Amino acid sequence: MASPQLPVQLGIVGGYLVVALAVGLLAYRLTGRDAEDYYLASRSIGTVVLLFTTFATLLSAFTFFGGPNLAYGAGPEWILVMGLMDGILFAILWYLIGYRQWLIGKIQGYVTLGEMLGDRFGSRRLRALVAGVSLFWLFPYVMLQQMGAGEAIVGLTNGAIPYWVGAAGITLFIIVYVVAAGLRGVAWTDTIQGLFMLGIVWIAVGWVLSSAGGLDVVSSSVAETTPEFLALGGGLYSPQWMIAQAVTIAFGVTMFPQINQRFFVAKDVRVLKRSFALWPVLVVLLFVPAFLLGTWAAGLGIAVPEGSNVIPVLLNEYTPAWFAALVVAGAMAAMMSSSDSMLLSGSSYLTRDLYRPFVNPSASDEREAWIARIGVAVFAIGTFVVSLFRPGTLITVGDTAFGGYAQLALPVIVALYWPKTTRQGMIAGIAGSQLFYLLHVFLPALTVGGVTVFGSTYFTWDFALYGMALSLLLTVGVSLLTTADADERAETFTVGTRAD
Amino acid sequence: MTRKKTDYLWIGVFAVLVTFAVPWFLWRDATTWQGLPVWLWWHIGWMGLASVAFALFARGAWDRGMNVDPEEVGFDG
Numbered sequence: 001m002a003s004p005q006l007p008v009q010l011g012i013v014g015g016y017l018v019v020a021l022a023v024g025l026l027a028y029r030l031t032g033r034d035a036e037d038y039y040l041a042s043r044s045i046g047t048v049v050l051l052f053t054t055f056a057t058l059l060s061a062f063t064f065f066g067g068p069n070l071a072y073g074a075g076p077e078w079i080l081v082m083g084l085m086d087g088i089l090f091a092i093l094w095y096l097i098g099y100r101q102w103l104i105g106k107i108q109g110y111v112t113l114g115e116m117l118g119d120r121f122g123s124r125r126l127r128a129l130v131a132g133v134s135l136f137w138l139f140p141y142v143m144l145q146q147m148g149a150g151e152a153i154v155g156l157t158n159g160a161i162p163y164w165v166g167a168a169g170i171t172l173f174i175i176v177y178v179v180a181a182g183l184r185g186v187a188w189t190d191t192i193q194g195l196f197m198l199g200i201v202w203i204a205v206g207w208v209l210s211s212a213g214g215l216d217v218v219s220s221s222v223a224e225t226t227p228e229f230l231a232l233g234g235g236l237y238s239p240q241w242m243i244a245q246a247v248t249i250a251f252g253v254t255m256f257p258q259i260n261q262r263f264f265v266a267k268d269v270r271v272l273k274r275s276f277a278l279w280p281v282l283v284v285l286l287f288v289p290a291f292l293l294g295t296w297a298a299g300l301g302i303a304v305p306e307g308s309n310v311i312p313v314l315l316n317e318y319t320p321a322w323f324a325a326l327v328v329a330g331a332m333a334a335m336m337s338s339s340d341s342m343l344l345s346g347s348s349y350l351t352r353d354l355y356r357p358f359v360n361p362s363a364s365d366e367r368e369a370w371i372a373r374i375g376v377a378v379f380a381i382g383t384f385v386v387s388l389f390r391p392g393t394l395i396t397v398g399d400t401a402f403g404g405y406a407q408l409a410l411p412v413i414v415a416l417y418w419p420k421t422t423r424q425g426m427i428a429g430i431a432g433s434q435l436f437y438l439l440h441v442f443l444p445a446l447t448v449g450g451v452t453v454f455g456s457t458y459f460t461w462d463f464a465l466y467g468m469a470l471s472l473l474l475t476v477g478v479s480l481l482t483t484a485d486a487d488e489r490a491e492t493f494t495v496g497t498r499a500d
Numbered sequence: 501m502t503r504k505k506t507d508y509l510w511i512g513v514f515a516v517l518v519t520f521a522v523p524w525f526l527w528r529d530a531t532t533w534q535g536l537p538v539w540l541w542w543h544i545g546w547m548g549l550a551s552v553a554f555a556l557f558a559r560g561a562w563d564r565g566m567n568v569d570p571e572e573v574g575f576d577g
Contacts, residue, residue, distance in 0.1 A: 080543055084521040087547050219535035231530035232539040273558035280547040
C-alpha cells in the first residue's frame with residue numbers, strides 16, 4: 001500500500017543519486033582518454049580518497065544489509081568476524097600483496113592482475129585464466145548489489161515499489177556512471193559515499209537509542225528477548241565457522257578486481273602507509289554500529305518480513321520516514337559504488353586481458369574503450385536478469401564469490417615472493433583450486449562409503465579453506481617439479497636493491 | 501636490536517594481533533559493561549591497538565620488510 005510518505009522517500013533516494021551522478025560527470029570532464037587515466041586515475045590517488053574508495057568498495061550490500069541481517073538472526077559476533085577479517089587480516093595482506101604489487105606495478109606499468117602475472121610468466125593463457133576466473137566471480141557479487149537495492153526499495157516503501165524496479169534502477173545508474181566517469185569519478189563519489197555512510201550510521205544509532213529509551217533499556221531488552229546474543233559464540237558461531245569466514249573473505253577481498261586494481265593507484269608510499277594504519281579504526285567505526293543495529297532490532301522484537309532487510313524495517317519503526325529514506329539512499333549509494341568499481345575494473349580485465357590479446361591485438365584505444373563500455377552494459381544487464389530469480393540470501397551469494405576469489409590469493413602471494421614459481425605451477429594452482437571450489441559450489445553433497453564429499457565442510461571446516469590449501473600445494477608442488485621456460489621473467493617481480 | 505630480531509618481533513606482533521582480535525578466552529561469556537558485551541569492548545580496544553601497531557610498523561619497518569630503500573620508493577607519480 002502506498003503511504004503518504006512515498007513521495008518524500010523517493011525524492012530523497014532520487015536526489016542522492018542525482019548528486020552522485022553530478023560528481024561523476026564533473027570528474028569525467030577531468031578524465032583523460034588513455035587507459036591509465038581511465039582505470040587508474042594516472043596513479044594519482046591520495047590517502048583520503050584511496051582509503052575511502054577501497055572502503056566504500058567494501059561497503060556493499062553484503063556488509064550493509066547482509067551483516068545486520070545476520071546480527072539480527074544470530075547475534076552480533078559478526079562484528080568480530082568482520083573486524084578480524086577486514087581490520088586486521090586484510091590490512092596485513094594490504095601490505096604483503098598490495099604494497100608489493102604497487103612497487104612492481106610502478107616500475108612495469110601494469111594495470112591488471114592478469115597482465116602482471118601474464119607478463120611475469122610469459123603466458124597469455126595464465127593472463128586469460130586469471131581474468132576469466134575474476135570475471136566469473138564478479139558476476140554473483142554484482143548481482144548481490146542489485147538484489148540488495150531491490151530489497152532496500154521494497155523494505156523502504158513497504159512493497160509499494162516492486163523489487164525489480166529497485167534492481168533495474170540501480171543497474172541503469174551504474175551503467176551510465178561507469179561509462180561516463182572512469183576511476184576518478186568512481187573514487188570521488190566513493191569518498192563522498194563513504195563519509196556519508198559513516199556519519200549516517202552513527203546518527204541512526206543515536207536516533208534508535210533515544211527513541212527506544214537509551215542504551216540501558218535496549219540492552220536489557222536484548223538480555224530478555226535474546227539472551228543468547230550476549231554470550232560470545234554459540235549457534236551459528238562456532239570458532240571454525242568464524243575463522244573460515246574471516247580467512248576466506250580477507251584473502252578473497254584482495255583478489256577482487258576492484259580492490260586488487262586499487263593496489264596500483266596510490267600516488268606515493270605515504271598514501272599506502274596511512275591507509276594501512278587507519279584501516280582497523282575505520283572498520284570498527286562502521287561495523288560496530290551497523291551490526292549492533294541488527295542485534296538491537298532482534299532485542300526490541302522487530303519483525304522482519306521474509307525477503308526484507310532488518311535495517312530499513314528498524315529505521316521505519318524508530319525514526320521518521322525521511323531519515324529511513326536517507327539511510328537507504330546511503331546504502332544504495334554504497335552498493336552503487338561497489339558495483340561501479342567492480343564493473344570498471346572488470347571491464348579493464350575484459351579489454352586488456354581477453355579482448356586485446358586474443359581477439360584484436362591491433363585495436364585502437366578508442367575501439368578498446370567502446371568494447372569496455374559495451375562489456376559493462378552487457379555484464380550489468382546479465383547480472384540484473386539473474387538477480388530477478390533471487391538465487392539465495394545476500395550472505396550466501398556474497399560468500400560464494402569471496403570463496404572463489406580466495407582461491408586465487410595464495411598462488412599470487414607465492415608468485416610475488418618466490419622466484420622459483422613456474423608458469424605451470426601457477427596454472428595448476430589456479431585451475432586446480434577453482435575446479436575443486438566449483439565442484440563444491442555446484443554439485444550436491446554425496447556420501448561415498450560413509451564419507452560425505454562436496455558438502456559444505458570437511459571435519460567441520462569450510463571447503464573453501466581446503467581449496468586454498470590445495471591451491472598452495474599445487475602451486476608450490478608443480479613449481480618444484482617443473483622448470484621455468486626461457487620466457488618466464490622472474491626478475492620482473494624483483495623489488496628492492498637494498499643490500500642486506 | 502639487530503635487523504633480524506626486529507623482523508621476527510613484527511611477525512610475532514602480527515600473529516598476536518590476528519589471534520586475539522576475537523577474544524577466544526571469553527568464549528560463551530555473557531558479561532556486559534555499559535550495555536554492551538565485554539567481548540565487544542575487548543574487540544573495539546583491540547582494533548585501536550592494531551591501528552597503533554600498524555602505524556608503528558609503517559613508520560619503522562615498512563620498507564625494510566620489502567627490502568627496499570625508502571629513497572627508492574619516495575618518488576612521486
